[in-house]
Amino acid sequence: MAKSFRDVLKSDKFVITSEIGPPKGTNLDSMLHHIDILKDTVDAINVTDHQSSVMRFPSLGGCLYIKEKGAEPIMQMTCRDRNQMALQSDLLFAYARGVRNVLCLTGDSIVVGDHKDAADVFEMDSSQLLRTVRQMEAGRDLGGNELDGGVEFCAGAIVTPEADPLEPQLIKFEKKVEAGAEFIQTQAIYDLENFAKFMEYARQFDVKVLAGIVLLVSARMAKFMTENVPGIFVPQSLIDELAAAPKGQALSKGIEIAGRMIATLKDEGICDGVHIMAIGKEEVVPDILAAAGINGRH
């Protein structure tokens, strides 16, 4: 049985989380395979919630399979698809089935996804969802009614340390911490100097910060991300390093880069842990950790 994620966060351990994306459909083979790979490697596994507004098997469903396999799930919950009634009700069900960690997100826009005509909800934002979790823990729902049997969650949120402009993002970050976020998983970071500066600021707050590590699999991907994904900056030196990798070796170069970054973050004590997003290449997460000099969960 895995240690509870909150206990891991409270320990001095360098925390490692990763994530899986549920399938579009009911063929769960690859999701279950990814859970098997990650369950003894990382401290907790995030399950994405219709990531990029693409309709999929639910996050809560993925979390239940992770529980079944004896690992710690982090249920990602966006405010895009559910109003306050549905979000609260899913929190009740998740708690009753042993899910104890929730990552509160606003969610991507409907129009970037694969149901472009669908209604979006966004009745709440991430900080309001965090407060909802805390209010339910205090025994009352958002309507002010008493709950018969409460909930308790280790709740987290995200931040984009490379956002432009940065200050409004930091104001939101502080609102999330005030709302009760215990941990923060960041958007992908690649420039460790910039990130160390962000951490100097974030260290003032009582919240654990896990740096987002997105595996780069080619120079092209790195260039695309830095040019097109909001809040992601990949330094030219990393793009060059990937481009210089011999043919067929770009993936192992990406693993090496991710491992090196994790090792620096850990050895220099820059942040409290990492959140590894391998986006479809979950089977190499153990290799990334090996490249970082970290073997196994403990």
Place this chain on the structure above:
Amino acid sequence: MKSITKQKSLEEIQQQLVGLDRVYIIGCGTCTTMTRTGGRDEVLEMKERLQGMDKIVTGWLVTPTACDEMTGAALVHANGAIANASCVVSMSCAMGVQRMAGYLDKPVLPALDTLFIGLESSPGDFHEICAQCGHCLLGYTAGICPVTACHKHLLNGPCGGTDSGRCEVDKDKDCAWTLIYKRLKQQGRLDVMRRYQPVKNSQVVPRPRIMRVD
């Protein structure tokens, strides 16, 4: 303030007109004239298009303001030609359509889709700036509406998709929260942005929304 509209496709207009061959066309002299979707020129164009579909156009009219109760009088005036038609095709916004449908005993069919209530910020440039949410927050957001100007109507600051002042859904749209932040900062009022905004009341006036002024 204008009702912003866009013409429906001819196919859809034709679908609505199945079985209705004699048509009277009514445009509006206010909003749809401004947006060039239902003024005199567009009404005359529609007349030709409908004739091209083998419809008989018994007459046409551009009322000064279709949603106004004065429209009742204009309809009485045009009574003969309307009586000759099997339906009215309206080139006003949906408020005008409903106003006319209340006065006439024949079908009133919209030729336009009503998109939003907007303000003309520069000539030809219409923006939705208030969604009539029922509880105004402009006092906390430097006079920029987070409910309408932010794609996700967020109340507590920007989402993670904001990019160099642009919105994640469209690089041609400003991120409302970057604008709000900049204006509050300039006013030395960033503390207002730090204040938590609770979830909005979605039922300030439950639908259908009605207000009685005595």
